[in-house]
Amino acid sequence: MANYLHRTPIAGSAAPEERLTPTLGWPHLLALGVGAIVGTGILTLIGVGADRAGPAVLLSFGIAGLICACAALAYAELASTMPQAGSAYTYSYAVLGEVFAWVVGWSLILEYSLVVSTVAVGWSGYFAGFMTGIGLPLPAAIAQGPELGGIVNLPAVLIIAVVAGLLLVGTRESARLNTVLVIIKIATLMLFVGVALPAFDPANLEPFMPFGFGKSVSADGVERGVMAAAAIIFFAFYGFDAISTAAEETINPERNLAIGIVGSMVACTVIYVVVALAAVGALPFTAFARSPEPLALILRELDREAVAGIVAAAAVVALPTVLLAFLYGQSRIFLVMARDGFLPRGLARLSRRGVPARITIVTAALVAVIAGILPIDEIAALANAGTLLAFAAVGLCLLILRRRMPDLPRGFRTPAVWIVGPGAIAGCLYLFANLPAKTQGYFLVWNLIGLALYLLYGARRAAAARG
Numbered sequence: 001m002a003n004y005l006h007r008t009p010i011a012g013s014a015a016p017e018e019r020l021t022p023t024l025g026w027p028h029l030l031a032l033g034v035g036a037i038v039g040t041g042i043l044t045l046i047g048v049g050a051d052r053a054g055p056a057v058l059l060s061f062g063i064a065g066l067i068c069a070c071a072a073l074a075y076a077e078l079a080s081t082m083p084q085a086g087s088a089y090t091y092s093y094a095v096l097g098e099v100f101a102w103v104v105g106w107s108l109i110l111e112y113s114l115v116v117s118t119v120a121v122g123w124s125g126y127f128a129g130f131m132t133g134i135g136l137p138l139p140a141a142i143a144q145g146p147e148l149g150g151i152v153n154l155p156a157v158l159i160i161a162v163v164a165g166l167l168l169v170g171t172r173e174s175a176r177l178n179t180v181l182v183i184i185k186i187a188t189l190m191l192f193v194g195v196a197l198p199a200f201d202p203a204n205l206e207p208f209m210p211f212g213f214g215k216s217v218s219a220d221g222v223e224r225g226v227m228a229a230a231a232i233i234f235f236a237f238y239g240f241d242a243i244s245t246a247a248e249e250t251i252n253p254e255r256n257l258a259i260g261i262v263g264s265m266v267a268c269t270v271i272y273v274v275v276a277l278a279a280v281g282a283l284p285f286t287a288f289a290r291s292p293e294p295l296a297l298i299l300r301e302l303d304r305e306a307v308a309g310i311v312a313a314a315a316v317v318a319l320p321t322v323l324l325a326f327l328y329g330q331s332r333i334f335l336v337m338a339r340d341g342f343l344p345r346g347l348a349r350l351s352r353r354g355v356p357a358r359i360t361i362v363t364a365a366l367v368a369v370i371a372g373i374l375p376i377d378e379i380a381a382l383a384n385a386g387t388l389l390a391f392a393a394v395g396l397c398l399l400i401l402r403r404r405m406p407d408l409p410r411g412f413r414t415p416a417v418w419i420v421g422p423g424a425i426a427g428c429l430y431l432f433a434n435l436p437a438k439t440q441g442y443f444l445v446w447n448l449i450g451l452a453l454y455l456l457y458g459a460r461r462a463a464a465a466r467g
Contacts, residue, residue, distance in 0.1 A: 006097060006098045008094050022250055024251060025251050029250065033261065035325050046294050047291045051222070052224045053224065053229035055205040056211075057233070058277060061236075061273055061276050064231075064236070065265075067427030070427060073415070074424050077417075080254045080258050087242075088241065091394055092394075092397060093340070103450065105342070107387075109333070110443075111383045111387045112329055112330035123156065123316065123319040153371060157368045157372040163364075168353070174324060174328075178325070191307060191311070195304050196278040197282075200278070201282070211224035231431045231434035234387070234388070238391075240268075245328065253411065254412070257412070258411065296308040331359050331360045342461060386443070395428070
């Protein structure tokens with residue numbers, strides 16, 4: 001019989017043969033988090049944010065980072081208390097109950113699928129440009145999806161297959177490669193700062209807040225303001241939640257998960273603010289606000305063509321680290337949902353290498369279809385909506401568990417919990433309110449579909465799995 005408020009044990013209930021092998025230390029987790037966070041966001045969203053907030057995009061980055069920091073602290077405590085794969089879905093199941101866990105899991109599916117697919121399509125664009133540059137242009141039929149006149153975006157499908165193959169080889173091996181790529185990515189951003197910061201002109205910061213603080217609709221129909229930009233820029237910060245999906249595979253999770261989650265957020269917030277300051281100080285924001293590659297454009301305007309080429313080439317190297325982190329995270333969330341009966345139980349079996357091969361292949365196939373065929377441009381902002389709901393749920397779980405089980409052993413305790421927890425919840429809800437109205441409508445429809453599936457299928461399967 002369905003029990004919509006059934007809660008799983010805090011200690012977890014996975015069978016020994018289904019539990020993943022701990023192989024990751026805090027440096028791997030830190031690299032996983034930075035690899036997930038620093039990607040398309042910093043490479044493209046500085047332009048989008050500047051278009052909506054002007055030079056005050058610096059405030060937008062700071063506000064989005066502060067809200068994410070509250071969520072990261074909540075994640076750190078819950079991950080160290082419940083070191084299990086599944087992230088916000090697992091915490092919601094243990095603290096709030098089954099139906100809430102389903103809604104959060106459904107939102108995470110939306111987040112991870114859209115991020116992986118969007119990044120894969122973005123990588124495909126960079127790769128197609130690279131091939132054209134060396135005299136081997138790709139036919140449009142296999143380089144673009146149907147919505148752009150092609151048949152299938154083959155490069156996007158192939159890069160997902162390559163990343164999935166790395167994950168199938170083994171978690172530790174893919175984490176090592178990810179660490180190398182992350183170092184290259186950070187070095188490239190520091191190169192941009194080193195070139196752009198000497199060109200800083202305070203006049204480029206005036207007027208500092210041309211579109212105001214709150215969200216308002218401009219004459220061209222675009223929603224602008226510091227908070228409108230922050231709601232979009234939020235995309236550039238999340239990714240640290242992928243670390244929490246590695247809980248079962250972490251050595252000494254009580255300590256290392258907190259280091260990975262909080263450390264990656266602090267590092268990326270500093271990187272983002274410094275890069276944004278260098279960008280808006282080097283050129284008037286109107287010069288790069290609409291560019292799909294704002295950092296490279298700024299460098300070209302500064303007559304640094306060679307450095308611009310390096311930054312553009314680094315994007316091809318950087319984006320697969322985002323794919324790896326999010327594809328890894330989504331496969332672990334699906335793994336736990338299979339254990340709980342929401343997906344076929346056979347998908348939770350591990351390969352001889354100790355990785356969830358079946359669920360990784362299924363996950364890769366799902367996102368490859370989205371990236372290769374379906375139009376995703378208009379609904380990509382839905383990833384933000386799904387993430388905001390998950391982050392708010394984690395903040396709520398933190399407060400409830402502190403009240404319900406104050407003496408529960410915790411590897412990491414969030415400081416100022418009654419400020420941080422409400423800060424994560426209120427901040428995420430405020431950013432959600434500043435998302436475009438169309439996005440909010442799509443998200444409501446997505447969750448209505450999810451609740452229907454839960455009532456017609458998921459609740460019965462979960463009850464059967466519990467016996």
